[in-house]
Amino acid sequence: MASENEPASGSGQGLSRFSSGFAVNQADQMNVAASAQPSPDDASTVAVEAVRKQMFLDFCAALDAHAMPYVILSGYSGYPDRIDSDIDFMVSEADFLRLPALFNDASSVPGARLVQAVQHGPSACCYALASHTGHRIAYLHPDSTASYRSKGRLWLRGQAVLASRRKAAAGFWIPAAAVEFEYYFVKRCDKGVVEAHHIDTFATLLAEDPVGCRAVLARLAPLPLSDELESAISKGNVAWFEQHRQQLQLALSDSMPREAFVGRLLSRASEILRRARRILRPTGLVIAVLGPDGSGKTTVIEHLERELAPVFRRVRRFHLRPHFGAALGSTVVTDPHGEKPRGHLASAAKVGLFMIDYWMGWLRWVYPAKVRSNLIVFDRYYHDMLVDPARYRLPRGSFLQRLLVDLVPKPDIWLILHAPPELLVARKGEITLEAAQVLSKDYAHLAFQLHAISIDTGRGLKETLAAAVAAPLEYLATRTSARIGAAR
Numbered sequence: 001m002a003s004e005n006e007p008a009s010g011s012g013q014g015l016s017r018f019s020s021g022f023a024v025n026q027a028d029q030m031n032v033a034a035s036a037q038p039s040p041d042d043a044s045t046v047a048v049e050a051v052r053k054q055m056f057l058d059f060c061a062a063l064d065a066h067a068m069p070y071v072i073l074s075g076y077s078g079y080p081d082r083i084d085s086d087i088d089f090m091v092s093e094a095d096f097l098r099l100p101a102l103f104n105d106a107s108s109v110p111g112a113r114l115v116q117a118v119q120h121g122p123s124a125c126c127y128a129l130a131s132h133t134g135h136r137i138a139y140l141h142p143d144s145t146a147s148y149r150s151k152g153r154l155w156l157r158g159q160a161v162l163a164s165r166r167k168a169a170a171g172f173w174i175p176a177a178a179v180e181f182e183y184y185f186v187k188r189c190d191k192g193v194v195e196a197h198h199i200d201t202f203a204t205l206l207a208e209d210p211v212g213c214r215a216v217l218a219r220l221a222p223l224p225l226s227d228e229l230e231s232a233i234s235k236g237n238v239a240w241f242e243q244h245r246q247q248l249q250l251a252l253s254d255s256m257p258r259e260a261f262v263g264r265l266l267s268r269a270s271e272i273l274r275r276a277r278r279i280l281r282p283t284g285l286v287i288a289v290l291g292p293d294g295s296g297k298t299t300v301i302e303h304l305e306r307e308l309a310p311v312f313r314r315v316r317r318f319h320l321r322p323h324f325g326a327a328l329g330s331t332v333v334t335d336p337h338g339e340k341p342r343g344h345l346a347s348a349a350k351v352g353l354f355m356i357d358y359w360m361g362w363l364r365w366v367y368p369a370k371v372r373s374n375l376i377v378f379d380r381y382y383h384d385m386l387v388d389p390a391r392y393r394l395p396r397g398s399f400l401q402r403l404l405v406d407l408v409p410k411p412d413i414w415l416i417l418h419a420p421p422e423l424l425v426a427r428k429g430e431i432t433l434e435a436a437q438v439l440s441k442d443y444a445h446l447a448f449q450l451h452a453i454s455i456d457t458g459r460g461l462k463e464t465l466a467a468a469v470a471a472p473l474e475y476l477a478t479r480t481s482a483r484i485g486a487a488r
Contacts, residue, residue: 044136049082051131051138055112056080056087059129059142060172062108068095071165071175073145074184074201079170086126086143090175092158096123096146100484103127103142112140115476116311117484118283118373122270123147128311130473135303135465137473139310148183149267150190153256156183178212181205185216189248194241202233221251281483284312284370287472288381290446291417292388292439294427296457296464300417301379303465308472312375320380321354322361341395350392351400354382355407362409382408383450387442413475414452415468416443423458 057080063070072079073088091099103114109129116128123146131138148156161183164176174180184201188194206213217226225247232240241248287304289297305315342350369376385392385401394401419427421436431439447454453471457464 044134047133048136048138051111051133052083052140053080055109055129055131055138055140056083058109058112059087059140062102063091066098066102066108068092068098068102069162069165069173070095071161071173072168073161073175074180076168076172076174079168079172083140086141088143088145090145090148090156090158090161092162093123093146096125096144096158099125099127099144103129104481104484109140112138113473113477114480114484115473116283116373117480119274119277121145122149122267122274130311130477132466132470132473135462135469137307137310137469141310148186150186153253155186155256176212177205177209178216181209181213182216182220185220186252189245189252192245192249194238194245196236196238199233199236199238199241203236206230206233220255221248225251279371282367282370283373284375285413285472285476286366286370286376286378286411287413287415288378288383288411289415289417290381290384290387290443290452291457292424292428292436292443293431294424294436295417295419296427297379297417299461300415300455300457300464300468301377304468304472305375305377307469308375311476313373314369315375315377316365316369317377317379318361318366320378320384321357321382322365324357324360325365339393341390342393344395344398347394347398348400350394351385351404354385354401355404358382358408366409376411378411381411383446387446388439413472414447414450415455415471416447416450416452417455417457418443418447419456419458 060070068091070089070091073090075085075088078084079087100117102108103117106113112129112131114127115130117125119125124144126141126143129140129142146158147154156179161175161179164179165173166176168174175183181202184198184205188198214226214230217229220226221229225244228240228244229248231237285308289301289304291297301317305317309315341347366376382401383405385394386405389396389398389401418440421433421440424436424440425431425433444454446452455464455467455471
């Protein structure tokens, strides 16, 4: 994962590795991954699912208790026992504005904290509620909307949808079958992706209310297209939808007039403000994980990526620096401290290269990714050179890296791992006990200077991983709460 001059981090041999479904290609410094695959720890997965179920029940109860009529628009067939994705729900325009304060109130969903709120449309916002369950995190993602708009057309208003609502057998509110059919049909055709399970949903709703759903088809698609549509739904014909994708989108556009100019203007202005807020107050997160070889960085980073991934759209990992966006080879230096130091001139050039790389990388990749709600994890950071200059072949007495340290862009969270020196030597045999003691002392001093979160990886694995995810969750919850408070 490292170049010859920037050795790979230690593998954390004393910490057993998770075999995660969230796989990060360690040969790719700019690798993108996004998966919420559960840990293979079956007991903890069962516990997470049980907590998620209770969070959902509390979420519904909170809306009812605060007199906020709602409907869960689609995808609810397995609720509350199985919740595989976002909870798409609709409320009125007035209640949409009340949701941030509701979810920010810790008593609304007991045991959970609001850690993310991403507005992705003029009247659409997705929230992330998190409950720390041991070393795992249980999430609930309510995705709210007050209307369904697309391409200058207002397809559904919250008030009209809420007027049709009814209670599902499990006790939560859902729309009338024909209303849900219209929402789901327009959404899937507008996105241009209709797969077999989508058609199954169409068929189920059509069977429940054939008169209402046929009226929707007749309104949205002219004859004979509406008849062909019903036939394709009854036969589960995915190929037909693919072949007629553009025709369906055109028919939808023709069936609904564009909003009035004033409405479109207000919607556009709201969208511009939303994007400006996202740039100035990005919803992504940058974490730097530092520590001596043998402290367990790889294990901790993989756990962070897996457990925090559901809060973000994507996950990116960098090793030490952005590397100008280039994917590096997988050469690993097994004895980084055994390399001969460079001369002072070459070392100065190396530090200068790092500074340019950090700023170019931050402006070109890191900050834009943060704006796009990415989680960015650095495995090591510039500040490692302050503690362990020999690792980077800097000569004794080198000071330039210290002079420039305040100019380096800073992550949101510093995690500095440590373990007893004897354990570091046992895990990574390349260093002596004396060297391990010096590194431990210097990293502890760095943690104090940076106000970093210090994590003792000499404890049990689950305790270590629980501490690792607790810090980012606390940061996200505090940041989200402050933003909601400032917006009120």
